[in-house]
Amino acid sequence: MTEATRGLLLALFCFSTWGSFPIFFSLLTHIPPTEVLVHRVVWSFIFVALILLFSKQWRRAVAALKNPKLVFALLSSSLLIAINWGVYIWAVGQNRAVDASLGYFINPIVAVGLGVIFLKESLASYQKLAILIASAGVLYKILGVGEFPWIALTLAVSFGFYGLVRKQAQVDTFTGLALETLLLLPLSLLYWGWLTYSGEQHFAINSDGLLLICSGVLTAIPLMAFSAAARRLSLTAIGFLTYLTPTLQLLSAVFVLGEPFDKGDFVTFALIWLALIVFSGGAIRERQKLPQSA
Template sequence: MTPAPLDRRGLWMAVGAFVIWGVMPLYWHLLKTVPSLQIIMHRIVWSALLVAGWLFWKYGRGWLRETLAIPRAAWMLALSGALIAFNWGLYIWAVNAGHVVETSLGYFINPLLNVVLGVLVLRERLTAVQWLSVAIATCGVLWLTFNYGSFPWIALVLAASFGGYGLIRKLVGVPPVRGLGVESLYLFLPGLAVLLWGEFHGAGGFIAHDGMRGWGWGVAALLVLGGALTALPLIGFADAVRRIPYSVVGLLQYIAPTLQLLCGVLVLGEDFGSDRAIGFVLIWIALAVYAGDGLLRSRRRPLPA
């Protein structure tokens, strides 16, 4: 049976999301003077205001009730919101602590995990060549894991948390922007409470008060803009996982860690020896095999009558 053609909008939404995520280490590096917990809470609060505000403006108050009325949506979106908040927190801490290369390893492992979840949980099927690409990528990930120099717990936890988030969003069947809006509202009040506590107990600097100097208007603007940069790729990702097979999403996702790796090594000056290079080359070969197989199958597909 000839595989169905991929949804082009879903494909480009996935690519766009992964490109934004790939260059985000440079953005968070600009905020290295801000404590990681503060960055995370600002991410939550400003993205919640942006997404929920837009939904209330376009659909009125009914959108929240309608979304939560979808079977399993309330508790599944609460779980996905907790997973993505945890993922953000660990990621930002790791970037500003000088572990960009290890975070890229986590997001190299994550697409492989997505392929496995797509096959085992969602009953998706792979061709023989696609299985070969998965096997090559697995060898690359195992090489990186055992030659990293220390147990890569940051990478493994990032992969598991984001893999779980994507799977839940695939299963819940909620429109992507509405789903992100519900997740944001679940996280908004806790995030706002932490920010306010920090501002009035000397742990924050978004607003200068009582003689305390703030971080400055430039940093404050970056924190607010971080909300938009949080929401947009998540919307694209959630839309993509509903339109294209999860196994395809998993392999496209190698775009983000490749860009993260380049940012960490070429811009931020992190170490990248020959042992690590071998693992990354194996993963890139796997991507080339998968992409080449898809291109050949699309050319061989007969035209409609």
């Protein structure tokens, strides 16, 4: 098996796992979203910490904790990812996984916009057109359907800012997740303790407990696969495969969970998909020019 084939299989596993999240979190809708979030943080930390310990990479995490600027950056990213996770879990519980999938379709374009605003990056003509088309999709949702897509925008913006912060934090993806969950751990444990004291917690040695543990494991394992795939595949391949996640989330929401997908949704998604086609096509053409100009 070639390295490229191995990278492709790892990427498919990663994005397919993330794409199945609506189905997985639908199994936990009888548990309050905040409690599910707490367990996702706790078990993610435990699993990642064990990986770092057994792989003898824990020294990188200790070194990172000695850097105040890096800790502050990771504290910011940990709060952003907690918002992202919490809103997504809540959305699935409210039968709004279709709206949540829209957020991850919008995210690449939001990320470009944040790069322009905060990193002073310039926009190519195809990027401007893609942002304009995506904005039309959001505007149609507001004016045509009469609904502000706050779930999609919250997920897209929180993950966009998360990427912006992590882009400037000098730490690898896996160590970063370990430190982010570590920073969220004290508050998570306090909340878990309060739930236990008040008799409202759902964790036990049963199917619920196993699913809550899996919420952490399913956070860490795909991330490991993504890191390994990114080392073996081109940015173009990774960029295209990234859209597999929201596509599978949308299909899962409509065909497995039975959420509605009406004409208004179709128009909004069609405009977002058109924006992504323009965005991806322009990016490919730009990359194809690089070797020629070099």
